[in-house]
Amino acid sequence: MHDIHTIDPVTRIEGHAKITLHLGDDGEVADARFHVTEFRGFEEFCKGRPVAEMPGLTARTCGICPVSHLIAASKAGDAIYAVTPPPAAIRQRRLLNLGQILQSHSLSFFHLSAPDLLLGMDHDPATRNVFGLMQAEPEIARRGIRLRQFGQEVIAAVAGQRIHGSLVVPGGVARQFTTEMRDRIVADLDEMMGAATATLELLVSVEDRFERELHSFGEFDSIYVGHCLPDGTWEHIDGKLRIMAADGSMLVDQLDPHDYREVFGEAGKTDSYLKSPYYRPYVDGDDPRPGMYRVGPLARINLAERFGTPVADEGLAAFRERYGRIARSSFLYHHARVLEVIACVERIAALMEDPVLFEEKVRSQAGINALRGVGASEAPRGTLIHDYEVDGNGLITAMNLIIATGQNDLAVNRTILDIAREFVDGPQLTDGMLNRIEAGVRAYDPCLSCSTHAVGQMPMAVSLIAPDGETLAEVRRD
Amino acid sequence: MLVIGVGSLVRTDDAAGRVVVERVDDLALPGVEVASLHQLTPEVAARLAGRRLVVVVDAAVDVAEVTVTPLATDASGRLVTHHLGAAGLLRLAADLGWAPDAAALVRVPASDLGIGTELSAAAAARVDTAVAEVRALIA
Amino acid sequence: MSPRNGRPNVPVTIDGQDVKAFEGESILELARRVGVPIPTLCHLEGLSIHGGCRLCLVDTGDHKLKPACATEVTAELDVTTTNAEIREHRRRIVELLFAEGNHICAFCVSSGSCELQDLATEHHVDHIHYELGYERHDVDASHPKYVLDRDRCVLCTRCVRVCDEVEGAHVWDVAMRGNEARIVAGMDIPWGESSACTWCGKCVVVCPTGALSFKGRATGEMRHDPELVAFLARARDEGEWIDRRAEA
Numbered sequence: 001m002h003d004i005h006t007i008d009p010v011t012r013i014e015g016h017a018k019i020t021l022h023l024g025d026d027g028e029v030a031d032a033r034f035h036v037t038e039f040r041g042f043e044e045f046c047k048g049r050p051v052a053e054m055p056g057l058t059a060r061t062c063g064i065c066p067v068s069h070l071i072a073a074s075k076a077g078d079a080i081y082a083v084t085p086p087p088a089a090i091r092q093r094r095l096l097n098l099g100q101i102l103q104s105h106s107l108s109f110f111h112l113s114a115p116d117l118l119l120g121m122d123h124d125p126a127t128r129n130v131f132g133l134m135q136a137e138p139e140i141a142r143r144g145i146r147l148r149q150f151g152q153e154v155i156a157a158v159a160g161q162r163i164h165g166s167l168v169v170p171g172g173v174a175r176q177f178t179t180e181m182r183d184r185i186v187a188d189l190d191e192m193m194g195a196a197t198a199t200l201e202l203l204v205s206v207e208d209r210f211e212r213e214l215h216s217f218g219e220f221d222s223i224y225v226g227h228c229l230p231d232g233t234w235e236h237i238d239g240k241l242r243i244m245a246a247d248g249s250m251l252v253d254q255l256d257p258h259d260y261r262e263v264f265g266e267a268g269k270t271d272s273y274l275k276s277p278y279y280r281p282y283v284d285g286d287d288p289r290p291g292m293y294r295v296g297p298l299a300r301i302n303l304a305e306r307f308g309t310p311v312a313d314e315g316l317a318a319f320r321e322r323y324g325r326i327a328r329s330s331f332l333y334h335h336a337r338v339l340e341v342i343a344c345v346e347r348i349a350a351l352m353e354d355p356v357l358f359e360e361k362v363r364s365q366a367g368i369n370a371l372r373g374v375g376a377s378e379a380p381r382g383t384l385i386h387d388y389e390v391d392g393n394g395l396i397t398a399m400n401l402i403i404a405t406g407q408n409d410l411a412v413n414r415t416i417l418d419i420a421r422e423f424v425d426g427p428q429l430t431d432g433m434l435n436r437i438e439a440g441v442r443a444y445d446p447c448l449s450c451s452t453h454a455v456g457q458m459p460m461a462v463s464l465i466a467p468d469g470e471t472l473a474e475v476r477r478d
Numbered sequence: 479m480l481v482i483g484v485g486s487l488v489r490t491d492d493a494a495g496r497v498v499v500e501r502v503d504d505l506a507l508p509g510v511e512v513a514s515l516h517q518l519t520p521e522v523a524a525r526l527a528g529r530r531l532v533v534v535v536d537a538a539v540d541v542a543e544v545t546v547t548p549l550a551t552d553a554s555g556r557l558v559t560h561h562l563g564a565a566g567l568l569r570l571a572a573d574l575g576w577a578p579d580a581a582a583l584v585r586v587p588a589s590d591l592g593i594g595t596e597l598s599a600a601a602a603a604r605v606d607t608a609v610a611e612v613r614a615l616i617a
Numbered sequence: 618m619s620p621r622n623g624r625p626n627v628p629v630t631i632d633g634q635d636v637k638a639f640e641g642e643s644i645l646e647l648a649r650r651v652g653v654p655i656p657t658l659c660h661l662e663g664l665s666i667h668g669g670c671r672l673c674l675v676d677t678g679d680h681k682l683k684p685a686c687a688t689e690v691t692a693e694l695d696v697t698t699t700n701a702e703i704r705e706h707r708r709r710i711v712e713l714l715f716a717e718g719n720h721i722c723a724f725c726v727s728s729g730s731c732e733l734q735d736l737a738t739e740h741h742v743d744h745i746h747y748e749l750g751y752e753r754h755d756v757d758a759s760h761p762k763y764v765l766d767r768d769r770c771v772l773c774t775r776c777v778r779v780c781d782e783v784e785g786a787h788v789w790d791v792a793m794r795g796n797e798a799r800i801v802a803g804m805d806i807p808w809g810e811s812s813a814c815t816w817c818g819k820c821v822v823v824c825p826t827g828a829l830s831f832k833g834r835a836t837g838e839m840r841h842d843p844e845l846v847a848f849l850a851r852a853r854d855e856g857e858w859i860d861r862r863a864e865a
Contacts, residue, residue, distance in 0.1 A: 050758055050766075056724035056836025130520075134573045142524070142574050149521040169835040365833070367761070393758035393809070394832075488738065593741045 032416035067100040068379035070168040072386040075375025077170025082369035088359035089172030096158040097237045102344040103151025104380035105337045108445040110144025143195035157181035172363035196342045216422035217440045218330030218415030221246030223293035224302045232305030236378040257376035276409045292410035295382025297336035309346035333443045368394040405446045479531045491588030491601040495535035498608045518562040523571040529578035534564040538585035544607045549581035630695040644685035659773035660686040663850035708740040716747040719768035726839040727827030759809030770828035776820035788814045
């Protein structure tokens with residue numbers, strides 16, 4: 001008997017997805033697939049468009065992280081213009097990305113995942129959401145709301161109120177950063193630092209309750225990929241890529257994103273629109289799974305020796321004492337996210353003291369000087385790569401976007417499989433199991449489309465499929 | 479004190495609340511802060527904390543004249559996901575300990591919610607009344 | 618609008634208002650002079666009359682609606698500039714413009730400085746009743762300073778006229794007909810290869826949409842300045858640049 005459970009779509013992740021669980025002849029879960037059923041087509045319809053338009057256009061890929069696309073697209077544009085943005089522009093972009101990571105992590109942690117972590121996986125679904133959290137734990141909910149608000153204020157300070165602004169452009173940014181903007185940010189810094197550190201303390205205090213999740217939510221060996229400075233300091237926008245093996249040994253360090261194709265392959269699939277990038281040297285044949293790697297908060301803190309800011313480094317040291325130098329469980333994405341929230345607040349504070357941020361020259365001008373440009377940065381969910389080829393007039397002839405969620409796809413599949421094996425017992429689909437599969441997927445904070453669902457009310461379904469392809473059970477939640 | 483105008487700027491009369499708060503802002507009344515928002519999001523609740531009075535000005539299709547109603551500042555409003563009205567915002571603030579001392583909703587009658595960047599004549603004619611009501615509340 | 622001598626003496630009724638028009642004045646000129654709004658797109662003060670967009674259609678009691686820009690007033694003319702039928706006509710014209718191009722404000726360089734966008738808001742275009750063509754039109758980015766994006770062109774011919782009538786270079790023309798109609802440089806060569814182009818940029822500043830823009834501008838960064846042409850035409854007609862001291 002081979003059954004398949006499908007969870008379709010998973011709630012409280014961004015976008016739509018469904019999950020199928022394939023049962024083997026022995027009644028155990030043999031395979032799990034995470035399907036992304038939306039087709040966006042950005043790489044096609046950007047062809048023929050001017051490169052200067054790409055930040056504005058590709059920002060539309062996503063309503064959650066338009067800022068990440070703005071940044072990666074602008075960096076790809078910098079490469080095609082062959083210009084170095086002025087120092088003030090580089091700092092403004094850094095500030096913008098920190099604000100983006102901060103607000104996105106706050107949303108992921110407080111609004112989406114905290115209900116599971118703080119109310120418990122088996123808590124009544126009717127109140128296992130952010131509003132239930134507000135009533136049960138108002139102090140925590142307050143911190144989440146304030147941290148996210150602060151991240152958004154940082155973004156607004158740089159990019160203006162419009163979500164899809166064009167404030168980041170090839171060659172730099174569009175306007176000067178003012179001391180007025182700084183004062184607004186500085187006023188909130190102490191409160192934010194307090195909120196971030198209190199959140200870490202809280203998380204540490206409840207993590208012991210999740211021993212079983214810790215060992216079943218994607219606890220496996222994988223490669224880790226992300227930006228990192230040459231000296232091992234955590235990095236989110238500048239610098240190059242570090243690729244680390246499961247045991248912490250360095251596979252490639254300081255890879256120029258321009259050369260990512262030398263190291264990464266992309267596998268297309270018949271059952272999902274998400275491409276699965278993989279680490280090429282580990283793959284021999286059609287199966288990309290040996291080349292599975294993880295990106296995002298967990299990968300970044302595994303790659304880095306240090307954050308380079310005192311409070312985050314203190315948290316990182318305690319984390320490593322508890323989970324080892326390389327943390328293997330995807331359940332620890334949450335912990336990594338909170339550590340990054342602290343690092344973001346510290347770095348925003350440091351930037352506020354940097355006189356270069358306020359300089360007037362914010363944009364370098366140039367024409368088309370290179371026919372290919374690659375821009376990369378760390379989106380909240382992981383490494384984002386924009387790869388453009390243009391004709392001599394700067395019109396896009398080919399484009400490849402490597403999205404964080406895509407890079408985690410193989411790891412997400414593996415995580416679902418592990419959780420299903422741990423929590424699925426026979427052809428029954430229990431609520432507790434569904435919750436855990438969802439929560440396991442949510443640990444990666446996957447961003448599958450362009451819609452914000454701060455409170456997950458998306459319908460969801462799981463199906464269970466037999467070896468002969470028959471759907472044995474389907475659970476749908478609305 | 480905080481006066482919040484909420485609505486879409488490209489939906490004709492839906493912008494009435496925002497037109498009103500811009501007028502209130504022009505008056506530069508001491509101790510009065512103004513916010514002009516496309517919609518109420520949970521983050522707005524944080525801005526209610528410690529206020530003596532919060533006034534929300536919104537367009538409404540179910541009133542014929544400018545209407546002022548007090549808003550409960552305890553946890554009695556209803557919360558729905560993905561949409562937050564003035565009552566929901568106050569409820570949220572109450573849950574989070576950010577409730578103001580007092581709150582009121584000023585509704586401006588809206589007749590046209592189609593695409594457009596100008597208020598209808600009917601709604602525009604009521605802006606003065608709504609501004610006066612806001613002033614009376616904060617006086 | 619060239620300056621007119623004397624006093625207006627042609628009696629005309631416009632939206633029920635009795636006014637006096639100048640001899641030879643167009644309905645549009647009259648309406649603007651007396652403060653009656655009529656939407657336009659292809660029309661631009663300082664350029665010749667094109668009468669192509671049909672947005673300024675008005676009711677003169679004739680069996681069909683007339684373009685206000687290209688119809689001269691006559692004595693006792695009774696003009697209705699707006700009613701339900703006219704509004705419906707105008708809204709459909711705007712919808713058709715959207716249907717045949719690829720007008721996506723979200724990442725357009727001219728968003729916020731676009732007459733088509735303004736017309737859509739003004740005419741309550743919240744969706745398009747016609748099937749969208751999604752025709753792909755070429756972007757010509759061969760010019761070192763400017764970009765022509767035919768996806769955003771509404772064929773108003775302002776660029777054709779300003780280049781011919783004001784700059785005197787006549788780089789632009791409309792080639793082909795119907796759905797195939799497109800703005801071309803020279804004998805349909807890449808703009809950057811046109812030896813006639815003086816790089817003056819007048820076509821770019823008069824463009825009502827994002828079809829013509831300064832190269833390298835990002836989303837929402839383009840600002841057009843069509844009134845510049847009226848200023849130039851007036852200055853030229855009145856000889857403002859001639860040094861009168863020399864004559865005296």
